[in-house]
Amino acid sequence: MKEIINLPVRSIEEEEYHINMGPQHPSTHGVLRLVVTLQGETVMKVQPHCGYIHRGIEKMCEKDTYQQIIHLTDRMDYLSAHINNHAVCLLVEGALEVEVPERVKYIRTIVDELNRIASHQLWWCSFGMDLGGLTCFFYGLRDREHILDIFEESFGSRLLHSYYAPGGLMQDIHPNFQKRTKDFIKYFRKKIKDYDNILSGNVIFENRSQGIGVMSKEEAINYGVCGPSGRASGWECDIRKKYPYAMYDKVDFREVLSDKGDTYARYMVRIDEMRESMKIIEQLIDNIPEGDYSVKMKPIIKLPPGEYYQRVESARGELGIYCISDGNKTPVRMKFRTPSFVNLGVLDKLSRNMKIADLVAIGASLDLVIPDIDR
Amino acid sequence: MAFNIYDFTSFTQSIDEALYEWLPPFWALIVEMTIIGLVFLIGYAIIGLFLVYAERKVCAFMQNRVGPNRVGPYGIFQTIADFIKLLMKELVYIKNSDKLLFNIAPFIVIIASFMAIAAIPFAKGLHAIDFDIGIMYVIAVTSLGVVGVLLAGWSSNNKYSLIGAMRSGAQIISYELSVGLSLLTIIVLAGTMQFSEVVELQSSGWFIFKGHIPACIAFVIFLIASTAETNRGPFDLAEAESELTAGFHTEYSGIKFAFFFLAEYMNMFIVASIAATVFLGGWMPFHIGSWEGFNYVMDFIPPLFWYFGKTAFIIWLMMWFKWTFPRLRIDQLLNLEWKYLLPINLVNILIMAFIVLMGWHF
């Protein structure tokens, strides 16, 4: 019997084969290429290949003034454009030690949170779509449309706003802004129940996501997985709590945490974050103080020579901007620590020995935005 | 020719007799077969086109949008436009594929669904062939379609297609059991496999009501298993677009893709008509035991209307599943079959046999 077992068998490598998920594939939400090594339907290895939508934003920043950099950061993580802008503005204001008016802080916080909700809505609907529930896609987009309408009325565009400027805002909010936002909150509190009914509580969804792609707290910290994905593993990494900016130290909100660390936990953390965001908006929207929407800045901003780092909590996690200035009107070096790029790193770890369908679910639960990976 | 909307027996018989009067028997049979074939072909195309339109409208309404509304009023000509587009598209031939198998795969799929439709009674006296083993024949014939799927996936020489074909094979082989067993539950109750007799037996009440809870359980299991067998709804793993782009028909284009597409909808129609016939009485109007007056009123609604109404309802149910649920994973799919549906089914048959033995059914 023993001899039979010890007979030479075909090695595992021979039975493995590779498939390219991407650059054109329905579940990668963009031009991410994953070279997946499969054995049967089990994923052995995932090698992400980035660079298909690399536009050299970091390099382009080196020839742009600080006002112009704003519109480039929109295009990194286009789903949280406002939050990216916020990071640049905070960097410049911090370096110049400019204190922005209260009104600006209020508006920035509200708009950031609206943007976070919109981003999570798009994440939710594409998550549902990746798991095969196409109807989720339309419900999510339908509700997101309300936020985009608010944005369009006040800032003039729906996706890439370039609304923040160093020292304040491009223009004041529209008079309808407060009313529309309150209407949206009322509307969305009703609709988010649909989200729970159609996906969160569904037995198929629970089986597809529970226990899939489990990431422990240590792994999250080691890989630097930030944002909702990191918090789902129990890592308290919310920049809004740890290094508060704008109004976040004055509003009352809960840092949503979970200790499961699986796909379902990442899902629930984001769903709960939408509720928390609505709570933040509700606290601020009626109390926006009167005042100027911007402080007077010099037409050409020159940062004092030195190195600066500014982080904000974008919808996907910690967005850090590292900037070296030599005193000129353009930075010498701009480096973006984008959350999607860091979160992508853990994809291989999480999806090993999972099924190919789980790879799609895990990828969706990490909420990757491909332009954010490539910059 | 006597034409009666409630009973087609005399109508079809008179055609048959007229043909045999005019022609020698051999040619009469050939002409008759051609007529039946043409009728089915036309019906097939119409039903297929209608179902595609219905699916798009139903899913649109469930997704809170309007759906096709560009071509014709309410977009009713949308599928015709789509079909013309598919006809005119280039047929892509893939290098290093097995061309013969690649080309016959869609035909196998569509022929399997075509053979199944022959045994289904649309109204009294309106069926192509009335086997004494009708239900078994349908199960036998629908099981052939998977061969086309497997061939399509393998001969495309594409890894996605191959995975899709594998999934589809495992899925259909295992879910065929549940389909068969749930129909067997009703065969135990009915005591016959002939479709016409099955329908006639339901003149005093549909089997789903006559057979107590076991019949209801069998109906639910049949719905789930048949949805899986037609590669639809939450069980569309073979063509899971978010994982395998388009699964086994990734490499197909033009009219060959249209065959797969049409076959999917026709399989859905066939499965729905079997469910309607076996569980909901087929073309038999809604009758309640001995309520003469009520039954008399119900008889005024023509059987074709009843038949298509019930089938449409079940198709709508299947669309409802598809557009609500996320997709299962392959191991969960097999778990559902082997851990839940099959044991429940077996116990269900036992209970049904017991009920029939004790004469507790209506």
Place this chain on the structure above:
Amino acid sequence: MNSFYTYFADIFRGLKSLLIGMSVTGRYFFSPGQIVTQQYPENRKTLKMFDRFKGDLMMPHDTNNQHRCTGCGICETNCPNGSIEVISDRIELPDGKKKRIIDKHIYHLSMCTFCNLCVKTCPSDALAWDQTFEHAVFDRSKLTKILNKPGSSIIKDIE
């Protein structure tokens, strides 16, 4: 016995959750009044964009065909993408002073990212956003526009 109980409990819990999900889609199916889809080409007449919508850059002209652009070129330097080219002439005024006036204010819509910097930094408020949004054309050269109308001049009191 316990596993027997959980087996059936799982089935019924699962069925219930599926029915809850179906109730959502079913509700929408039976209430087509909730459809929010915009019937775009049909509603073109009634479709009104928001005032602040950034569709297309334009230079407002008044009834005398006069605009407010001095040709200073600040918009050109502020534009991050080089989508604005200001071509200006120097003309000699009757009193001997030299003055810069605008010849062509060229705007490449194809390169514009709608960042609003030109409008914001213009010292004489000569630029504004138009609310048109149907930009699709068959020829790329049609996306290059000259914003100042032919024969237009600058409003007198702007310096």
Place this chain on the structure above:
Amino acid sequence: MTSNQFMFLLFSAVIVIFSILTVTSRRILRAATFLLFVLVSTAGLYFLLKYNYLAAIQLTLYAGGIVVLIIFSILLTSHISEKLPTAGLLKKWPAALVALVGAALCIVVILQYNFPGSVVDTEVVNVRDIGNSLISYGEKGYALPFEVISVLLLAALIGAIVLAKKRKD
């Protein structure tokens, strides 16, 4: 020529042609597909004889079950570019001999049998009768073979489970 004869010839031709193709094809999946056609045509012959039950069983078990399993296992094991080698002369001649002898035997047996003209119209075999005789233990009863086969299948099932079960170590 009656329609029955026509259909018989049609099915027979299909069976003969595809049987030859099955054994001569150099691609294994094509051979399996041709085998499917052969089996379906055989089912057609049964339908012609009004052996409806047998025909349905033929379709379910052979066409829908066994061929699908064969194709499935080919899918798992072989690649599309693989071609079977053609047999050498050493193999061809004995094979042809055996085939010829078999064919001759069949033809001789068929020719020697004088077919009595069909006196009674072919009767449809009732499924109920088949079922009854399957589980009856009297004369013409098949209860014992039925049970023996069940036990055999059960053993095969258990064996398959034991084989497929992952080793713990």
